[in-house]
Amino acid sequence: xxxVTSQKVAFRERTTRALRDSNLQQAMGKARGGFIxxxxxxMAALPEFDEARDAARDIKDHVLANLDGYLELYEQKVxxxxxxxxxxxxxEEACEIVANICREANAQVVTKGKSMVxxxxxxxxxLEAAGLRVVETDLGEYIVQLAGETPSHIIAPAVHKTREQIxxxxxxxxxxxxxxxxxxxxxxxxxxxxxxxxxxxVTADVGITGANFLVAETGANVxxxxxxxxxxxxxxxxxxxxxxxxxxxxxxxxxxxxxxxxLARSATGQEMxxxxxxxxxxxxxADSEGPEAYHVVLLDNGRSTMLGGDYRSMLRCIRCGACLNxxxxxxxxxxxxxxxxxxxxxxxxxxxxxxxxxxxxxxxNACTLNGRCKAVCPVHIPLSDLLLKHRLEQYRRRxxxxxxxxxxxxxxxxxxxxxxxxxxxALPLWLMRWRGRRRGALKHIPFVGGWTDSRDFPTPAGxxxxxxxxxxxxxx
Amino acid sequence: xxxxxxxxxxQVGLFVTCLADLIRPQIGFAAVALLEQAGCTVRVPRxxxxxxxxxxxxxxxxxTIAIAKTVIKTFAQDDYVIAPSxxxxxxICHKYPELFRNDPLWAGRARVLAAKTWELTSFLVEVMExxxxxxxxxxxxxxxxxxxxxxxxxxxxxxxxxxxxxxxLELKEMNESNVCCGFGGLFSIKYPEISTRMVSDKCAxxxxxxxxxxxxxxxxxxxxxxxxxxxxxxxxxVFHVAEVLAGMTDGPAIGEGESDS
Amino acid sequence: xxxxxxxxxxxxxxALTGGEPRTPLRMNELKARIESSTPKAQPQFExxxxxRFCQKHVAVHGTYERVAAQDLEGAVLRHIGAHQVDPQLYxxxxxxxxxxxxxxxxxxxxxxxDQHTQVAVSEAFAAIAETGTVVLCSGVNAPTSHNxxxxxxxxxxxxxxxxxxxxxxxxxxxxxxDAAARAVNLITGPSKTGxxxxxxxxxxxxxxxxxxxxxxxx
Numbered sequence: 001x002x003x004v005t006s007q008k009v010a011f012r013e014r015t016t017r018a019l020r021d022s023n024l025q026q027a028m029g030k031a032r033g034g035f036i037x038x039x040x041x042x043m044a045a046l047p048e049f050d051e052a053r054d055a056a057r058d059i060k061d062h063v064l065a066n067l068d069g070y071l072e073l074y075e076q077k078v079x080x081x082x083x084x085x086x087x088x089x090x091x092e093e094a095c096e097i098v099a100n101i102c103r104e105a106n107a108q109v110v111t112k113g114k115s116m117v118x119x120x121x122x123x124x125x126x127l128e129a130a131g132l133r134v135v136e137t138d139l140g141e142y143i144v145q146l147a148g149e150t151p152s153h154i155i156a157p158a159v160h161k162t163r164e165q166i167x168x169x170x171x172x173x174x175x176x177x178x179x180x181x182x183x184x185x186x187x188x189x190x191x192x193x194x195x196x197x198x199x200x201x202v203t204a205d206v207g208i209t210g211a212n213f214l215v216a217e218t219g220a221n222v223x224x225x226x227x228x229x230x231x232x233x234x235x236x237x238x239x240x241x242x243x244x245x246x247x248x249x250x251x252x253x254x255x256x257x258x259x260x261x262x263l264a265r266s267a268t269g270q271e272m273x274x275x276x277x278x279x280x281x282x283x284x285x286a287d288s289e290g291p292e293a294y295h296v297v298l299l300d301n302g303r304s305t306m307l308g309g310d311y312r313s314m315l316r317c318i319r320c321g322a323c324l325n326x327x328x329x330x331x332x333x334x335x336x337x338x339x340x341x342x343x344x345x346x347x348x349x350x351x352x353x354x355x356x357x358x359x360x361x362x363x364x365n366a367c368t369l370n371g372r373c374k375a376v377c378p379v380h381i382p383l384s385d386l387l388l389k390h391r392l393e394q395y396r397r398r399x400x401x402x403x404x405x406x407x408x409x410x411x412x413x414x415x416x417x418x419x420x421x422x423x424x425x426a427l428p429l430w431l432m433r434w435r436g437r438r439r440g441a442l443k444h445i446p447f448v449g450g451w452t453d454s455r456d457f458p459t460p461a462g463x464x465x466x467x468x469x470x471x472x473x474x475x476x
Numbered sequence: 477x478x479x480x481x482x483x484x485x486x487q488v489g490l491f492v493t494c495l496a497d498l499i500r501p502q503i504g505f506a507a508v509a510l511l512e513q514a515g516c517t518v519r520v521p522r523x524x525x526x527x528x529x530x531x532x533x534x535x536x537x538x539x540t541i542a543i544a545k546t547v548i549k550t551f552a553q554d555d556y557v558i559a560p561s562x563x564x565x566x567x568i569c570h571k572y573p574e575l576f577r578n579d580p581l582w583a584g585r586a587r588v589l590a591a592k593t594w595e596l597t598s599f600l601v602e603v604m605e606x607x608x609x610x611x612x613x614x615x616x617x618x619x620x621x622x623x624x625x626x627x628x629x630x631x632x633x634x635x636x637x638x639x640x641x642x643x644x645l646e647l648k649e650m651n652e653s654n655v656c657c658g659f660g661g662l663f664s665i666k667y668p669e670i671s672t673r674m675v676s677d678k679c680a681x682x683x684x685x686x687x688x689x690x691x692x693x694x695x696x697x698x699x700x701x702x703x704x705x706x707x708x709x710x711x712x713x714v715f716h717v718a719e720v721l722a723g724m725t726d727g728p729a730i731g732e733g734e735s736d737s
Numbered sequence: 738x739x740x741x742x743x744x745x746x747x748x749x750x751x752a753l754t755g756g757e758p759r760t761p762l763r764m765n766e767l768k769a770r771i772e773s774s775t776p777k778a779q780p781q782f783e784x785x786x787x788x789r790f791c792q793k794h795v796a797v798h799g800t801y802e803r804v805a806a807q808d809l810e811g812a813v814l815r816h817i818g819a820h821q822v823d824p825q826l827y828x829x830x831x832x833x834x835x836x837x838x839x840x841x842x843x844x845x846x847x848x849x850x851d852q853h854t855q856v857a858v859s860e861a862f863a864a865i866a867e868t869g870t871v872v873l874c875s876g877v878n879a880p881t882s883h884n885x886x887x888x889x890x891x892x893x894x895x896x897x898x899x900x901x902x903x904x905x906x907x908x909x910x911x912x913x914x915d916a917a918a919r920a921v922n923l924i925t926g927p928s929k930t931g932x933x934x935x936x937x938x939x940x941x942x943x944x945x946x947x948x949x950x951x952x953x954x955x
Contacts, residue, residue: 140932228943308752368660395535412539440733450668455703
């Protein structure tokens with residue numbers, strides 16, 4: 001499957017569908033607010049939060065400025081620990097590496113902890129095509145897998161699903177396993193998933209997880225979860241594969257602590273997620289358990305190119321989801337409307353960079369530049385500024401519609417000539433005023449139906465201010 | 477009033493902004509009145525149009541630069557430049573210097589303009605140290621925090637502080653007063669469905685707050701909100717904060733006609 | 738795939754320095770930064786460590802009992818009795834746990850947990866007052882599966898090993914005499930999920946209950 005397939009369905013069509021999908025709207029409505037309040041409470045409880053954010057940004061910037069060196073130091077440690085490091089330039093290369101490891105291990109069942117990079121790779125479909133059974137184990141991701149969908153949020157993959165939809169999905173897929181009752185309560189749903197996935201955890205041959213961080217000091221991959229699924233995926237199968245973007249490396253354990261302090265608070269408003277685990281290498285001689293083989297697949301997929309340009313700061317992203325939670329556009333349309341793996345503000349910045357500008361023209365434009373994303377980012381990524389930068393880049397590449405560009409250019413040409421501008425504006429102003437004089441607002445204006453279909457347009461209240469001011473001054 | 481403290485009167489240029497100029501001239505008069513109340517001498521240069529945001533947000537940097545140069549030249553002589561809009565002030569304060577970053581000839585001039593440009597209420601409170609205004613408004617109001625002003629210029633307390641001195645006015649906060657109303661300039665026309673959804677949420681919050689008047693510091697947002705309230709038939713009046721502070725609320729509110737008053 | 742490695746590193750270098758190779762000198766600078774790294778942005782608090790630790794642990798839905806070392810078995814029995822769980826204990830290792838003389842009231846297992854395991858009793862390597870976190874290291878007699886498969890996870894915490902900040906534990910790990918543990922699990926409360934309607938539900942995949950037995954010096 002091509003990563004851009006879903007982009008081919010027009011963004012507008014997807015947003016229309018999303019806005020009319022009552023289940024999606026119901027689910028998003030319930031989610032709205034919760035994340036925001038919890039984050040505010042967590043911030044209030046930590047006076048050092050801003051200090052931690054600045055420190056987190058500085059750590060990431062330092063790593064990015066020395067990325068090659070830290071990757072090599074990290075690699076050395078992994079090898080010392082008995083693990084193997086694989087480098088992949090593209091998603092295809094990374095999938096091939098993972099598929100080969102599974103093949104050599106004679107694997108049949110693969111469990112996965114949530115990994116956005118593996119979503120970026122479209123790994124599941126590649127492994128399934130190779131005859132493997134792939135089971136997502138994060139509850140949210142398991143739900144979307146049953147639904148044949150992809151995550152709509154980087155930390156809450158099934159945020160768009162209502163409880164009723166989950167009941168139906170479980171009933172449809174679990175009946176054949178003997179779970180014939182239709183369960184509707186949250187607790188019962190969680191218990192059913194726990195029970196179904198338990199046997200998969202203990203029989204899986206290969207476990208694939210992502211990494212929140214890769215620590216150069218020790219060669220450990222760090223994963224942060226609340227459910228414990230990532231740990232079961234890392235610990236029980238014969239082979240553990242970590243898939244991670246090259247930007248995930250950090251220098252030391254002390255740096256890890258700073259990043260952890262901002263991660264959970266920004267994501268869910270927790271001080272610490274339930275499980276923060278460091279795994280380094282395969283089982284050691286003395287261990288009674290643990291994987292026999294440990295592999296790390298480092299994925300570039302456009303990241304090294306980002307490093308050189310104006311978008312380097314986007315590589316600071318620690319995938320907390322705060323920008324999604326605070327984006328009013330995301331909250332209105334949900335993650336799937338964005339058309340690719342990453343959604344919300346961080347997705348609108350990343351998708352054109354990783355996937356190409358041509359297929360994602362709408363993303364940077366479907367934004368009011370309200371800046372809430374930038375304000376909440378724990379590593380100070382100027383997301384809204386980067387979205388504006390995307391627009392400048394699109395204009396340079398002539399990707400936006402020609403008519404719109406000409407219109408703006410013509411208007412701007414006039415606006416740079418004040419006398420002409422003031423003369424030209426007088427007529428339409430007078431027309432609008434005359435049409436709307438009684439009501440005070442217009443119900444329809446030609447060419448801007450986008451506005452007037454759902455809103456009135458307040459009528460101009462008189463000749464322009466500049467004209468009135470200077471005619472008054474002239475008389476006095 | 478603290479204006480007595482300032483011996484020589486402070487000179488300011490008013491950048492009225494394109495929307496206020498064309499749609500709601502009264503905001504310009506209100507701004508002038510408030511600035512004079514605070515002890516300023518106000519100049520309104522004729523050579524002004526727009527800050528260039530529509531071009532910038534469309535990605536057209538060349539056109540924005542052309543407009544920005546006009547603005548820079550027009551206000552070169554003023555000690556301060558005041559705009560009754562957080563969004564336009566932010567464009568001048570933060571976007572202009574960035575636009576001319578690689579132009580040694582204009583970078584300095586852009587920075588000078590940026591340094592002396594202020595949004596109206598923050599200038600009145602922070603620079604002119606205006607504590608109160610002489611105005612009366614009989615109503616319960618909520619204040620919508622426009623995004624650029626709030627997040628880029630830290631405008632939050634200043635308008636509220638001045639509104640607290642308006643006789644008869646009760647200020648009541650609504651839920652999510654800091655969430656975008658869905659205007660976003662051309663966004664509202666390019667992505668009308670998303671924009672409508674956002675402004676409907678905003679109107680719902682205004683409705684739930686039980687106020688009779690909505691105030692804000694950016695006419696773009698106010699046109700959007702007033703237009704939607706009007707379409708929904710909600711009897712809520714909408715004014716720019718400067719109109720209320722200057723006591724200019726006798727005529728029709730934004731989106732009201734002769735038939736309403 | 739060495740070709741991919743070479744190319745990725747070359748791309749990074751050309752993005753950062755215009756292609757200049759990384760000299761041994763610069764590598765040493767990075768190593769030195771790692772070795773001399775210091776804690777940053779640590780939350781300051783005045784409560785004593787035990788109080789803070791207990792308070793934070795309870796805030797994440799954990800339970801605990803402060804016990805004497807000789808009462809560990811009794812405390813384990815009280816906890817599993819309250820939840821009506823069979824006294825079949827999967828035991829980990831540690832100075833306090835190793836010293837317990839288990840009576841015939843319990844069955845003890847020294848092996849990996851499986852999907853039917855109900856109770857595991859582990860001993861924490863250390864604990865963190867900052868966040869109410871227990872730190873468990875994998876080892877010969879300390880299987881990681883004990884931390885995640887059972888319904889009830891009971892963790893013995895030596896109160897003298899409760900430290901202020903996370904970084905204090907990193908220092909301990911760096912200076913540990915044993916080989917570095919393959920798995921270091923920082924556990925803060927029982928397993929939970931918010932994936933259904935963004936509402937917290939405990940016992941997602943890991944333990945439904947996390948019960949600490951905090952042992953204070955006699």
